[in-house]
Amino acid sequence: MNPTLLQIDSLxxxxxxxxxxxxxxxxxMTMSRQEAKPRIVKPDIKTALICTSCGTKTIREFxxxxxxxxxxxxxxxxxxxxxxxxxxxxTEQLPTKP
Amino acid sequence: MRVMxxxxxxxxxxxxxxxxxxxxxxxxxxxIFYGQRIQFHxxxxxxxxxxxxxxxxxxxxxxxxxxxxxxxxxxxNIEEKMxxxxxxxxxxxxxxxxxxxxxxxxxxMNVREARFLEDVRRMxxxxxxxxxxxxxxxxxxxxxxxxxxYKVIEHYYxxxxxxxxxxxxxxxxxxxxxxxxxxxxxxxxxxAFRLGTPIGDTIGPYVVHKLLNxxxxxxxxxxxxxxxxxxxxxxxxxxxxxxxxxxxxxxxxVGKPGEAIKKVLSRAKKSNEKIAGIIMIDAALKLEGxxxxxxxxxxxxxxxGIGVEKFKIExxxxxxxxxxxxxIIKQSIAEAISTMKKEIVDSTSEVIRRIDRILNNELEEGSxxxxxxxxTIGVP
Numbered sequence: 001m002n003p004t005l006l007q008i009d010s011l012x013x014x015x016x017x018x019x020x021x022x023x024x025x026x027x028x029m030t031m032s033r034q035e036a037k038p039r040i041v042k043p044d045i046k047t048a049l050i051c052t053s054c055g056t057k058t059i060r061e062f063x064x065x066x067x068x069x070x071x072x073x074x075x076x077x078x079x080x081x082x083x084x085x086x087x088x089x090x091t092e093q094l095p096t097k098p
Numbered sequence: 099m100r101v102m103x104x105x106x107x108x109x110x111x112x113x114x115x116x117x118x119x120x121x122x123x124x125x126x127x128x129x130i131f132y133g134q135r136i137q138f139h140x141x142x143x144x145x146x147x148x149x150x151x152x153x154x155x156x157x158x159x160x161x162x163x164x165x166x167x168x169x170x171x172x173x174x175n176i177e178e179k180m181x182x183x184x185x186x187x188x189x190x191x192x193x194x195x196x197x198x199x200x201x202x203x204x205x206x207m208n209v210r211e212a213r214f215l216e217d218v219r220r221m222x223x224x225x226x227x228x229x230x231x232x233x234x235x236x237x238x239x240x241x242x243x244x245x246x247x248y249k250v251i252e253h254y255y256x257x258x259x260x261x262x263x264x265x266x267x268x269x270x271x272x273x274x275x276x277x278x279x280x281x282x283x284x285x286x287x288x289x290a291f292r293l294g295t296p297i298g299d300t301i302g303p304y305v306v307h308k309l310l311n312x313x314x315x316x317x318x319x320x321x322x323x324x325x326x327x328x329x330x331x332x333x334x335x336x337x338x339x340x341x342x343x344x345x346x347x348x349x350x351x352v353g354k355p356g357e358a359i360k361k362v363l364s365r366a367k368k369s370n371e372k373i374a375g376i377i378m379i380d381a382a383l384k385l386e387g388x389x390x391x392x393x394x395x396x397x398x399x400x401x402x403g404i405g406v407e408k409f410k411i412e413x414x415x416x417x418x419x420x421x422x423x424x425x426i427i428k429q430s431i432a433e434a435i436s437t438m439k440k441e442i443v444d445s446t447s448e449v450i451r452r453i454d455r456i457l458n459n460e461l462e463e464g465s466x467x468x469x470x471x472x473x474t475i476g477v478p
């Protein structure tokens with residue numbers, strides 16, 4: 001098989017190099033731009049309740065109005081039916097990208 | 099010139115080498131004469147992007163706060179009132195002659211705190227409980243900080259752009275990642291204050307609340323508002339009289355623990371009661387390599403803020419020769435002002451163990467003051 005001969009004009013080459021340089025510059029500029037809107041991630045908040053009769057701990061989603069030592073009137077201990085108080089309010093993991 | 103690429107032969111004409119050299123010389127010249135300008139434009143584009151994000155954060159914070167307050171207000175001028183609050187400022191006293199500056203700073207800050215809370219109260223037209231009002235005041239403070247961060251960064255960005263000052267832009271580019279992280283933390287703080295959940299900084303008040311309610315402490319008397327927005331519990335633990343101080347909750351409030359400690363020491367002196375030590379529990383900023391919730395002990399006044407309360411505690415402890423012990427719970431700035439992380443909650447038992455060890459083994463006979471320092475949001 002005969003080799004294929006490709007004639008390259010130096011002016012074409014110059015244009016290609018210059019264009020490549022400009023493209024790289026443009027890419028760098030685009031990469032350095034930050035995303036315009038940060039994501040707002042709401043934290044997953046848990047409320048830990050403790051039974052004042054038997055000490056059983058239960059965990060549920062946080063509800064507005066919860067605070068430490070608040071008696072959870074509408075909830076009862078799943079084990080003994082005793083009254084529950086809020087023992088802790090926390091989040092397992094802090095959103096890294098708000 | 100010929101280059102063999104497998105079955106392909108590339109044949110360059112004689113001028114190729116010359117043009118290649120010309121290209122490199124041109125590139126070199128561009129970078130020599132316009133390198134800094136290119137760098138300036140790259141920095142400007144990056145800063146522009148960050149500024150857009152900061153603007154988004156400040157706007158989101160304002161909208162969240164406004165929507166929340168509107169639930170308790172039908173004031174038609176609420177936006178105007180809120181913007182006036184978000185653009186409010188504090189002028190610190192002159193420090194050329196520093197003698198007596200703490201009292202001046204305290205006075206200015208007391209006026210500011212009272213006025214800010216009253217302004218929030220004036221925005222509310224429906225019935226609201228005091229705790230929620232405090233939480234809203236904290237939420238608006240965080241919104242104000244975000245607004246301020248955006249305005250300051252925008253100021254330096256526009257100044258650098260206007261004067262085409264590469265070094266100003268470079269300085270901004272160096273400092274912005276740190277400020278940006280802080281802004282993200284304030285955005286999380288707004289959500290915590292809106293919901294009224296304990297934040298990382300609440301660990302001090304949370305520990306003393308647990309200490310008072312773990313069944314080993316006998317509360318003798320509770321003095322509500324012993325000093326402004328601060329409660330005092332007189333109790334017995336491990337056969338020792340303890341004075342427990344914490345801000346009044348569950349609204350977002352730091353109280354005046356310095357004033358309370360000073361008052362306890364002064365009254366104890368008058369009644370010839372010996373105070374064997376002061377134990378302060380507070381959240382502290384961790385170093386990047388440290389784990390969240392790590393407990394450490396030391397000496398000195400463990401309290402942040404502007405310095406007025408710290409000054410009072412140090413002054414009173416020195417005056418009455420009372421040793422100051424500090425227990426800190428380490429966390430990042432983001433963790434300190436957003437909903438408390440489980441690791442921080444889990445450190446409570448370790449802190450109480452250390453308090454008991456100090457009470458039982460390290461202090462002389464006498465009463466002990468235990469102060470839970472920090473914002474007591476979510477903890478009564």
